[in-house]
Amino acid sequence: MTEPILLVADSDSQLLYAEALSRFWDRKAVPVTINVVPRDGTPQAIVRRLQAKARIWQLPVSRLLLDPDLREFFAVGVFLTGSKLAEFRAAYHLQANRRGWRPAPLFCGFNGVVLEKFDEAITWRLGYDLIGLNGPRDHARLQRLLRDTPFAQQRSVITGLRRQSADPVAATPPPRQRRFVFAEQVAMPALAEERRRMVRLLADLAERSPHWEILIRPRVAPDEATFHEHDVHISETMRQELGALHPRNLTLSYAPLADLLRTSQLFGTVSSTAFFDALDLGCRPLVMGDFGLANAYGTAVFAGSGLVRRFAELADLDGEISGPGPDPAWLEWMGHSDRFSTADLLSALRELRATPAWAPPPLSHPGFVVNAADLSSNQLRLGAEALIQQGDHSGAASLLEMALLQRPDHRNIARRLAALRSRPRLLRRLWLLLTPRFRG
């Protein structure tokens, strides 16, 4: 018997995460379908790469939910942003309910090391049958938030941060070059001045390490769209900042990061999750600590790694090849350990399927509000329209009042609410006819 699994993702990083989660599953027993939600800027290179590994669908979520094959899956993994996660869960259960089939377990996760907004992210994910976590650190935070609340029974599973280790490795690995690969991130740091400083730090290090090759690996190519917003591509920042003083041994490379990590001796980052890929692929990682330990840069997470360095203070890169590696206790705490694997996710899903009557955990409890409980403005508006149809105008007004609090500038919500509040009844009905209905 096969256990087909559907993974739904939109942005590039979510797609890569979905693929990494399923990488070590036996494809014969667990055939994987990845639905790449069409969205401007999804790099086609990633989609092509995934095609070699899984069946690819490219349906908008609204179409996917109507697809008759949807009921055939053993489990469905959803990798979208918070409000879309909650909307998918609600719509999926509605669909199953309408058509009379038993919903499959829904699971979700965190595509990278969680740097910020973890509590908020959890309350968007509540109600999923299983929340995938990266390591004991995330698990401790989840428990701290949910203990002593009605959501304490929320199921979760640690899937670990070892996502690269089972990649095919050549029988005789190529010799590692005296190369330092720096993974640029789009928003860490975010300010133009900080990004110029980052480039300067790398250029100075290149000058102090003349027999090293320093490669900056940009997050995206200059012509590629991304889901983050920033004004200046790193290549332009380098041109502006370094100009004619550009050290010869400092260059940009768009080669796949994994290939670079397999052949380089050192890796650097401000706070990219590629830190863990580098460890998997035998490349020693360093964290650029020059911007201080701060939430905004994601560096605080790496404080206990033992590998945070102020690049301005490094004499050269030679001294970094040897010496103690990452702190093992910290690695385990983060989830980078053989103790955790994505196989645990499969086991947890099987256990769930074997439970005779599992039901999605209820989200409505007096005194407790979660983001996942129909709180996105679109859900509220849809709910309001349904109530208008049923003639419950005060219920509809209450939902639109909440939607307007969240989106105070939204004219159509304001108009519809004003219509619901108008008196007498005849005028209200006229207003409701004239103001635009929300159709989702």
Place this chain on the structure above:
Amino acid sequence: MRLLLISSPGQPRFAAQALAARLRAVGAEVVVAGGACSDLTLDPEILLTTDLARRVQGLGLLVEARRLPALLQTYRQACRLAGEPGAPVFSGPSEPLSGDRLTADLLHRLDVDLLCLHGPAEQDEWAELVRGTPHADKPVVQLGVWNRPVAMGRAGQPHTAVFLEQAGIPTGPSGKEPLLRLLARLADASPAWTLLIQPTPDTGSDNPTEPMADLAEQIRLHRPGRLPANLIPLEPGRQDAALRAASVCLTISSSWVFQALALGRRCLLMGDYGIRTETNLPLFFGSGLIHRLSEVASLDRLPQPLRPEQPWLRSLGWPIDDPAPPLLHALGQLSLP
């Protein structure tokens, strides 16, 4: 024991004064500096270079986190120049925090000698933050929710509710208007009630939005009759009196809700905006006090019981009734050889 407390405006100042009162009550000699109503009006930067600051038995820098590193550097430099060791420095957030807000706060306080936290939840988060770093051994003391008032108040007036308005929440220039309309609807639907709107001096609001009092005035000016007469915006700085007057306290997430809880008021936190980092609601997630105010038809039909969950209160350090004994004990331990 002689202590010097330096505070900054907003919650830190209020908290410093509350702490000073508790410390004096157990016989400590306390000098409070920084701003009005303090014993010394010297600029903190200057005060930190004086003999007084070096010769106390404990120096409390009860200031906003981002101001702390510069003050600490000034103080330590002055001590070095004077050739004196100086007093142990203690500091901590002046209102309970959690998650990103707590992390951002604590990262500024890494170099103090004694870290003052509120309760076990904050201490757990601190331990996770500094796990595996040299800061993991830093002395930490739990002081409870030390900014709450000492004396329990009398019961508030029935049918009086206060909405604690925050300067920067909801965010965005037009966020306050629908909120004001919601409060107006509630007041209109609750003619037996008085609904006060009290602006609170919350710290950390870099982008204050237009106060609801100004909005209300504009509406009353241009469209008389649109706002019910029992909806009353109050002047800033009256939160003490407002909280004592009211029997019910409504807010999105003002930290003055802890004062309301200490006074025994029923409290409702607005979940209408979701559990978002910006609105600081993750801190209150386990409180059992979060409801959607837009689902409340009138103040006569408020959800019940609007009393906080005990495990949540315990996690905040609420049962630690008096911050003075644990603080003095921890400072005493520090000065032991």
